[in-house]
């Protein structure tokens with residue numbers, strides 16, 4: 007058999023797309039209970055029951071399968087609805103990091119329904135009515151996913167967005183709509199209090215916890231990606247390779263070590279395969295894995311799409327942090343003051359007005375909530391009395407090849423600037 011694949015340079019990877027973060031696998035080992043609980047809770051909506059709301063909250067750290075579980079249900083629903091196996095249901099996926107205002111959220115729902123809602127010319131209320139009318143007229147129920155809700159909580163219209171995604175069917179009197187909403191948090195308990203009491207009580211919903219994956223769970227997940235999803239040639243990998251990766255990333259319940267992040271495990275596998283391929287091999291060696299791990303594989307939070315969603319000034323601040331860290335190689339943390347100077351230099355270079363101290367501070371807090379940086383309060387020392395400037399916090403980035411991060415950020419900033427004209 008001849009296919010285009012035969013002429014590609016890949017000797018190990020069969021389908022690059024299946025190793026990317028956006029790919030939703032057809033099976034999700036170790037998440038059977040999560041899937042079952044979700045489907046049970048939202049069943050009435052999926053069965054076409056009218057004027058009903060069901061809300062579920064997912065809570066858990068990065069890479070624990072929250073998005074994959076919620077979206078895989080969405081994919082199945084669309085497939086079943088197309089085959090007329092279930093009553094018509096629309097699916098909308100909203101990433102809180104990308105869609106920050108009520109209007110933006112509504113526009114995304116609209117676009118997921120196949121409606122074209124212009125950026126300007128309509129009020130939020132008009133768009134909402136338009137969407138509800140559309141759903142009513144077609145007798146659709148709606149399965150809504152609000153992902154990265156920790157970010158939504160902190161938005162100016164956070165309360166209103168939460169109110170909307172949990173009450174859409176009753177905002178304009180009785181609607182036929184059945185609404186099933188999954189709201190995904192990385193840290194529900196830490197962030198929920200920011201919302202108004204009334205909104206919190208409307209959020210009174212079952213919480214499904216997503217725990218970090220253990221090493222043996224990651225082994226199944228990696229094998230499943232290779233064999234079931236056919237992302238790679240199975241002969242290119244052996245148990246030893248898979249255990250190496252799983253042990254590096256796996257969460258150890260007793261020692262409380264390891265991130266348990268499946269995304270990271272898949273990424274190490276991917277880069278190891280790339281390395282082997284670049285050396286002309288048809289199989290992965292332990293040394294490939296070792297070198298990828300030692301090079302400090304990109305932590306999941308450094309995915310380019312997350313970086314590209316940052317505002318221009320956030321990008322420049324992160325670039326300033328990156329550069330400062332690179333200059334002070336032996337240090338894990340750098341001073342906020344030094345970062346600020348570097349940031350101002352960069353603004354100067356890019357010919358834009360730097361933000362004031364408080365605004366920079368706020369941006370740094372946001373980078374922190376996105377897990378892009380860590381900050382630490384500096385301890386006061388008795389020595390060095392001459393140094394009177396007390397810098398409250400220190401900033402650090404871990405586990406990321408700084409030169410790579412710097413390149414990515416520079417590229418994204420240039421793009422933003424050219425778009426501004």
Ligand SMILES: Nc1ncnc2c1ncn2[C@@H]1O[C@H](COP(=O)(O)OP(=O)(O)O)[C@@H](O)[C@H]1O
Nearest residue numbers: 027034035037068069070071072073074268269
């Ligand atoms: N149980 C699982 N089985 C197979 N792949 C998984 C599983 N859990 C997570 N993944 C994969 O790991 C990556 C991260 O999962 P994701 O759902 O994005 O995590 P989260 O949303 O919790 O940060 C994705 O590529 C996803 O397909």
Ligand SMILES: [Mg+2]
Nearest residue numbers: 072073074153
């Ligand atoms: Mg996610």
